[in-house]
Amino acid sequence: MPTSKEAPRDAETISHKLMSRAGLIDKTSSGVYTYLPAGYRVLRNVEAIVRREMDRTGAMELLMPALQPSSLWKESGRLDKMGDEMIRFTDRHDRLMLFGPTHEEVITDIVRKYFSSWKQLPVTLYQIQTKFRDEMRPRFGIVRSREFLMKDAYSFEIDQQGLDETYGKMREAYCRIFTGCGLTFSIQQADSGVIGGKFSEEFVAQGECPELEVGHIFKLGTQYSESMKAFFRDSSGTEKPLIMGCYGIGVSRIVAAAIEGNHDQKGISWPVSIAPFKVLVIPSNTESGQILETAQAIYQSLGSLGISAMLDDRNQSAGMKFADADLCGFPVWVIVGKKAAEGKVEIRIRKGSVSSDVETENAARWVCDFLEANGQS
Amino acid sequence: MPTSKEAPRDAETISHKLMSRAGLIDKTSSGVYTYLPAGYRVLRNVEAIVRREMDRTGAMELLMPALQPSSLWKESGRLDKMGDEMIRFTDRHDRLMLFGPTHEEVITDIVRKYFSSWKQLPVTLYQIQTKFRDEMRPRFGIVRSREFLMKDAYSFEIDQQGLDETYGKMREAYCRIFTGCGLTFSIQQADSGVIGGKFSEEFVAQGECPELEVGHIFKLGTQYSESMKAFFRDSSGTEKPLIMGCYGIGVSRIVAAAIEGNHDQKGISWPVSIAPFKVLVIPSNTESGQILETAQAIYQSLGSLGISAMLDDRNQSAGMKFADADLCGFPVWVIVGKKAAEGKVEIRIRKGSVSSDVETENAARWVCDFLEANGQS
Numbered sequence: 223m224p225t226s227k228e229a230p231r232d233a234e235t236i237s238h239k240l241m242s243r244a245g246l247i248d249k250t251s252s253g254v255y256t257y258l259p260a261g262y263r264v265l266r267n268v269e270a271i272v273r274r275e276m277d278r279t280g281a282m283e284l285l286m287p288a289l290q291p292s293s294l295w296k297e298s299g300r301l302d303k304m305g306d307e308m309i310r311f312t313d314r315h316d317r318l319m320l321f322g323p324t325h326e327e328v329i330t331d332i333v334r335k336y337f338s339s340w341k342q343l344p345v346t347l348y349q350i351q352t353k354f355r356d357e358m359r360p361r362f363g364i365v366r367s368r369e370f371l372m373k374d375a376y377s378f379e380i381d382q383q384g385l386d387e388t389y390g391k392m393r394e395a396y397c398r399i400f401t402g403c404g405l406t407f408s409i410q411q412a413d414s415g416v417i418g419g420k421f422s423e424e425f426v427a428q429g430e431c432p433e434l435e436v437g438h439i440f441k442l443g444t445q446y447s448e449s450m451k452a453f454f455r456d457s458s459g460t461e462k463p464l465i466m467g468c469y470g471i472g473v474s475r476i477v478a479a480a481i482e483g484n485h486d487q488k489g490i491s492w493p494v495s496i497a498p499f500k501v502l503v504i505p506s507n508t509e510s511g512q513i514l515e516t517a518q519a520i521y522q523s524l525g526s527l528g529i530s531a532m533l534d535d536r537n538q539s540a541g542m543k544f545a546d547a548d549l550c551g552f553p554v555w556v557i558v559g560k561k562a563a564e565g566k567v568e569i570r571i572r573k574g575s576v577s578s579d580v581e582t583e584n585a586a587r588w589v590c591d592f593l594e595a596n597g598q599s
Numbered sequence: 600m601p602t603s604k605e606a607p608r609d610a611e612t613i614s615h616k617l618m619s620r621a622g623l624i625d626k627t628s629s630g631v632y633t634y635l636p637a638g639y640r641v642l643r644n645v646e647a648i649v650r651r652e653m654d655r656t657g658a659m660e661l662l663m664p665a666l667q668p669s670s671l672w673k674e675s676g677r678l679d680k681m682g683d684e685m686i687r688f689t690d691r692h693d694r695l696m697l698f699g700p701t702h703e704e705v706i707t708d709i710v711r712k713y714f715s716s717w718k719q720l721p722v723t724l725y726q727i728q729t730k731f732r733d734e735m736r737p738r739f740g741i742v743r744s745r746e747f748l749m750k751d752a753y754s755f756e757i758d759q760q761g762l763d764e765t766y767g768k769m770r771e772a773y774c775r776i777f778t779g780c781g782l783t784f785s786i787q788q789a790d791s792g793v794i795g796g797k798f799s800e801e802f803v804a805q806g807e808c809p810e811l812e813v814g815h816i817f818k819l820g821t822q823y824s825e826s827m828k829a830f831f832r833d834s835s836g837t838e839k840p841l842i843m844g845c846y847g848i849g850v851s852r853i854v855a856a857a858i859e860g861n862h863d864q865k866g867i868s869w870p871v872s873i874a875p876f877k878v879l880v881i882p883s884n885t886e887s888g889q890i891l892e893t894a895q896a897i898y899q900s901l902g903s904l905g906i907s908a909m910l911d912d913r914n915q916s917a918g919m920k921f922a923d924a925d926l927c928g929f930p931v932w933v934i935v936g937k938k939a940a941e942g943k944v945e946i947r948i949r950k951g952s953v954s955s956d957v958e959t960e961n962a963a964r965w966v967c968d969f970l971e972a973n974g975q976s
Contacts, residue, residue: 224712224713245713248709248712248713250663250664250666250667250668250671250705250708251664251666251667251668251696252692254664254666254667254668255664256661256662256663256664256705256709257661257662258661258709259659259660259661259724261661262660262661262662265662282636283636283639284633284634284635284636284638284639285633285634285639285642286627286633287627287628287631287632287633287746288665288729288731288746289627289628289631289731289745289746290627290628290631291627291628291631294627306691309688310688311686311687311688313733314683314733314735315629319628328627328633331627332625332633332635335601335625336601336622336625347636352665352729354665354666356690356691358691368666369664369665369666
């Protein structure tokens with residue numbers, strides 16, 4: 223976690239500034255970022271929450287390709303509607319290919335091949351996958367970037383009532399996901415744009431970032447199934463177009479939104495559920511054998527309890543370590559100082575800066591109980 | 600798992616045929632595949648084994664972008680060396696960008712920014728990430744495809760001895776990974792090609808597929824650190840180029856290689872560690888209430904023991920179900936038939952077709968013990 227006092231000059235939002243300063247991301251090119259190890263841990267924690275809640279709805283996960291043939295987009299009629307944001311290239315056999323900004327065409331192509339009877343329906347399929355968009359003006363770090371991680375789900379039903387039910391189930395799952403990631407959000411009726419359909423709602427996270435849609439769900443209807451001939455036979459044998467819904471989440475955007483909603487002047491204050499490490503163990507003075515050994519022992523105990531922890535054993539001042547701990551937002555700190563001689567350590571909770579003195583031998587157990595009570599997943 | 604008796608006409612290898620017939624993949628375009636739900640479960644199981652063994656070596660995971668600016672490749676001198684396989688495009692601001700077939704440039708750029716002192720070294724960083732290659736002739740299904748999942752790791756050392764040690768550690772980790780995924784393999788000294796360096800070895804899995812390199816590890820030396828000016832200060836304060844190694848695994852190729860090495864005339868015989876589902880519960884006759892209920896109860900018990908299982912409650916002949924079970928390769932089958940009336944079920948092991956009659960109430964426990972003894976991870 224290479225921390226820095228300076229934010230990049232192009233950082234306009236607090237999440238962009240803090241993600242850079244806390245060593246979570248590194249800019250490779252305009253709108254193109256690497257998730258450094260701590261940042262990637264957050265992203266994977268978010269991904270796990272999204273996956274858990276999607277699986278709970280009964281949706282099945284698959285993985286579609288980013289590379290798509292333009293022929294599918296001609297079928298749906300969207301090829302000419304997409305602007306310069308869609309990355310296209312002509313392959314070495316002179317076929318027009320594209321990097322899909324969304325997957326309605328590919329999923330409809332799959333479903334029309336394998337789902338032809340009402341007996342196999344309804345079905346909801348989802349993926350967590352990297353998408354590409356050649357933004358005119360990439361901004362806000364990972365929020366409006368040219369490469370990002372999305373969860374996109376697609377439901378296929380035999381009637382409108384089925385769509386309404388699945389849509390409602392997804393809407394609830396979305397609420398659990400965003401709450402689970404520590405976001406405060408609102409749901410707003412929205413314009414369906416180039417995705418289409420008659421009704422859509424977007425989930426907007428609280429924060430100062432002017433972009434921040436973190437989810438968008440659509441009742442698509444038969445737009446794609448009619449143009450791409452995705453039909454099923456109902457119980458009377460009649461052929462009908464499948465009725466579709468689609469449901470997107472900006473997985474990488476959640477990371478930024480969580481920071482927008484969980485920080486203070488000193489830095490990030492991670493929700494326990496997605497923190498890269500739950501605990502930081504800070505020996506106040508690494509030159510004292512007793513302090514360092516106590517810190518190492520607590521770090522080991524945390525590990526054996528399955529708690530992700532870091533040990534800040536740098537030979538630096540306690541003040542500097544606290545400043546980095548505040549910036550990086552570890553939810554729980556175990557501070558090992560002079561009281562180690564009396565068999566005590568200080569446990570500090572980042573949110574609210576509440577401190578307690580705890581017997582050294584009980585410290586790891588205390589932390590474990592605290593995390594379980596505060597949404598460690 | 601939409602099974603089929605027919606393999607696609609372009610399928611030349613047994614793994615391509617079986618992956619298509621068992622409903623693991625679907626072709627979207629030449630060399631471009633979707634992993635259907637069961638196929639994606641296998642891929643994620645492989646990914647988990649790769650991640651576990653990488654983490655054991657002390658390597659740290661990050662995620663680099665697929666999109667890369669051509670400027671970094673000019674620095675390393677490789678831009679003109681890459682042929683038509685590298686997908687390039689000019690972005691809307693007229694900058695030449697590319698979809699990285701490999702990440703030496705990006706990782707060297709990161710390390711030169713954050714690692715400048717011998718005190719921070721050695722460090723090994725890895726990612727599991729989708730790569731793109733515009734193959735002249737995509738073949739063998741996911742093996743020589745245009746979009747695929749790779750694990751690539753990069754190590755940075757202060758001296759040659761450090762590189763030798765890390766290389767050795769990675770070589771051991773690779774052996775554990777391939778063995779863990781059920782492959783039989785050999786290690787061969789290889790040509791380093793466009794990656795560079797003086798010494799490399801490749802891991803070749805047994806099977807009839809003529810492609811099959813599943814891993815390749817390189818002692819790179821200072822080729823990239825010199826051209827890209829990735830220097831560190833040693834303990835005397837002298838500036839020196841970092842010494843690099845790089846280590847690749849074709850994560851999606853492992854899936855095909857595992858099938859090449861684990862199949863018979865009837866279909867796939869998954870190694871327990873990467874099987875999409877460990878167990879299939881087969882009620883031989885779904886019209887018998889007792890048989891169906893017994894099967895459902897065993898399926899529930901397996902779930903509550905944390906074992907991934909499927910229930911084949913289709914209203915089809917036992918013969919057809921067995922044929923699909925053979926094709927799809929579930930390692931363990933619980934067959935509920937007439938003996939359910941006597942409180943017994945048959946457990947069959949796919950590999951070797953060994954059967955045992957087990958008391959119904961002990962069936963789930965029996966399966967659990969068998970899986971634990973056979974590498975369930």
